[in-house]
Amino acid sequence: MPGQASFSRVVVVPRPIDDAGRVVRTCVDGIQGASVLEMRPDGALIVRRTGLIARSEALTLKFSKIDEATTKIELATRRRMGMRAPDDVPSELERKLMSALTEAK
Numbered sequence: 274m275p276g277q278a279s280f281s282r283v284v285v286v287p288r289p290i291d292d293a294g295r296v297v298r299t300c301v302d303g304i305q306g307a308s309v310l311e312m313r314p315d316g317a318l319i320v321r322r323t324g325l326i327a328r329s330e331a332l333t334l335k336f337s338k339i340d341e342a343t344t345k346i347e348l349a350t351r352r353r354m355g356m357r358a359p360d361d362v363p364s365e366l367e368r369k370l371m372s373a374l375t376e377a378k
Contacts, residue, residue: 282348282349282363283347284374285343285345285346287343288343294314297317297334299377300374300377304366304370307370308321316335316336318331318332319333319366319370320332321366330364330366333350334347334348335349348370
């Protein structure tokens with residue numbers, strides 16, 4: 274995938290790093306139009322297509338162990354085609370995913 278991810282958003286979840294992928298998948302399943310394109314032990318690639326026009330977004334997630342019971346999840350927007358918001362403004366997908374991850378127990 275071209276481009277360099279710039280991780281600008283962080284969510285800390287009270288789950289072991291081994292559970293991070295499952296927590297992310299559960300959160301993404303609750304967001305209409307979003308799907309997990311790739312899941313790895315150290316992160317994930319989340320995509321969302323909005324409508325029939327090629328307006329899509331891809332988020333790269335990176336998982337880091339804080340301690341045995343806590344994981345840091347960093348989010349980076351890799352591309353926004355057809356979206357005009359600057360990268361420092363969280364997209365709807367970013368807001369929904371960050372909210373769901375924050376509420377994950």
